[in-house]
Amino acid sequence: MIAAMAMLQSWGSAGTAIASFLFVWDMIRRHLPPELLRVLERWTRKLRVVFNPYVQISISEYMNRNLKPHDAYAAVEAYLSVNSVKEAKRLKAEMITGADKLVLSMDENEKVNDEFHGAKVQWISGKLEARQREHYPEVDKRYYKLIFHKKHREMITGPYLDHVVRTGKEIQTRYKKQKLYTNSHSKTTWSHIVFDHPASFEKLAMDRERKQEIVEDLITFREGREFYERIGKAWKRGYLLYGPPGTGKSTMIASMANLLNYDIYDLELTSVRDNTDLRRLLAETTSKSIIVIEDIDCSLDLTGKRKKILEKKTEGGTEKSKKEALSKDTEDGSSRVTLSGLLNFIDGLWSACSGERIIVFTTNYVHKLDPALTRRGRMDKHIELSYCSFEGFKVLARNYLGLESHPLFESIRLLMKETRITPADVAENLMPKSRKEVAERCLRNLVQTLERAKEKQRSDKGKEELEDNEPITEDKLEEKQETRNADETIELNAV
Known part of the structure; x- marks a missing residue:
């Protein structure tokens, strides 16, 4: 009991001393000349730097003196939203452009702790109001502040920040919409x-x-x-x-x-x-x-x-x-x-x-x-990317009809060996035209299309043999090839 009373008395004495110091400091600030006061404050800041064991790094939302977004800020925000936001008591929910769900992040002036290889750090989120900014006063400037002990300077400024940015970008990629x-x-x-x-x-x-x-x-x-x-x-x-x-x-x-x-x-x-x-x-x-x-x-x-x-x-x-x-x-x-x-x-x-x-x-x-x-x-x-093969047809049959095999597959395989048809035309024939149309009907439509294409190609080949004796220039040959490809596409689409 006596020890507790003594402790209270010592705290009271300390409080009185602090109050007296603050009173005297306030009187000095009021009566000192501005030039001397600025010198005194400059030396006070230097003393704080000497005796303060902590280092601060600020990461702003925008680049200095322009409104170009800072990539590191977005990466830090993504990193903290997943890795450190669990212990924050005040959060904000935002809908990121292109995303389909809310993303939680630290609210302004909130603090969270993190640890990296035994080194403890603290992140603080903040915002400079528009009136506080000299450039672009119409825009608020958000920032994150990283605080750590100076004995961990090399590890934090190197591996840790690299880890934060790399992990943050991976998180951004994972959640982003193409x-x-x-x-x-x-x-x-x-x-x-x-x-x-x-x-x-x-x-x-x-x-x-x-x-x-x-x-x-x-x-x-x-x-x-x-x-x-x-x-x-x-x-x-x-x-x-x-x-x-x-x-x-x-x-x-x-x-x-x-x-x-x-x-x-x-x-x-x-x-x-x-x-x-x-x-x-x-x-x-x-x-x-x-x-x-x-x-x-x-x-x-x-x-x-x-x-x-x-x-x-x-x-x-x-x-x-x-x-x-x-x-x-x-x-x-x-x-x-x-x-x-x-x-x-x-x-x-x-x-x-x-x-x-x-x-x-x-x-x-x-x-x-x-x-x-x-x-x-x-x-x-x-x-x-050439005409459809039988392997390609089997992929389309599985996609459109849910079939791995069917008795008509063999007929289609033989026809495809002798006929050129594009995957788009195969897919159109396999597409059910109504809810009642069954898979077998779609396959029979494809067989008929392949048979017609085969007859047409045979007819075109006969015409080419008749024209073999005519002199053909390079331009005419190219024109014939383009016309043949166009005719085949039109015919298959019509079927």
Whole structure:
């Protein structure tokens, strides 16, 4: 009892001393000259730094003096929302753009503790009100403050922060929604929607060995950061998808994006004004994305035809008339993207920006493309998507009808050996037209379609034999091939 009374008396004495000190300090602050007071406060801060054993690191929501988001802030927020928010008493719930559920995070001025290899740290969330900011006063500035003992400085500023950012980005990737971007003619920026395509390699109508080869190539690329750094190449890979219409090129791209969890940038070349805008669009793409240019042969043909027309319009004219024609051509909305600009887009210096990316070209007629565009190093892997095989048919039968086997499978296998049909046409025949239509009826429809296609191909072959004696130029041969492919597609669709 006596000891307790003595302790209370000592606390009371200490409280009186502190109160007296604060009173005297307040009197000094009021009567000292401002210059001397500033010097005294500066020395007081230095003393606090000397005797304070803790270090602070602030991570702001925006970069200094501009409104560009700070990637590290978003990573820290994701890390704390999963790893440390369990002990916070005040939380805020937000719906992140593209997500389908609420995400919890620390409220302002909330504190949580974390531990890393025995070192204890504390995170504090805060916000500077708009009126407190000198730049961009209309925007609040949120931040996270990390506090730790100075004896752990090297471990916290190195491995721990690397761990926080890396884990936070993994969490962001896990919960993010994929996006499909496109460029418009009126703006040199990307607009996007949520990408929610159900395609996958398991459902792709292709031979199992070829699918496995492509999947392994994609996964090797995704995990090849150290390899690309070691060989001194930009972390990117080009894929050329070619084959007749309806063979699944767009479905292949969707399957690639879903396998890797990448966003897709669908680049419409005819909407890009010139090479400068093309570079700007490339610089705005993000890492972990697939840049797609579909029907690249059509885009290049459009550019080539425009150039020939422009040369005819300016032929024999003065330099002034050529500039006027070029200016009018630009005002009319025509694209001035050149093959050289496109090649630099693929593997020039600008192609190294934004990190991990895949570039995909699609074409129906690969022989039309310039060899400079398709060479290895630009389009590293060429993937032919041809007519449907029996293995591809079995995948579609399983997808559409839920069948692994059927007595009609053998007839279909024999017909497919002698007939060319695209996966799109096979799928259309397997699609039930009503709820009452059974699987056998769909298979019989496919058999009839294959038999008709076989008869037509036999008839076309007979006509070709009659025309063999006629001289055929290269242009005429190409025209015949294109007409034949178009006729086959029209006939199969009609059936």
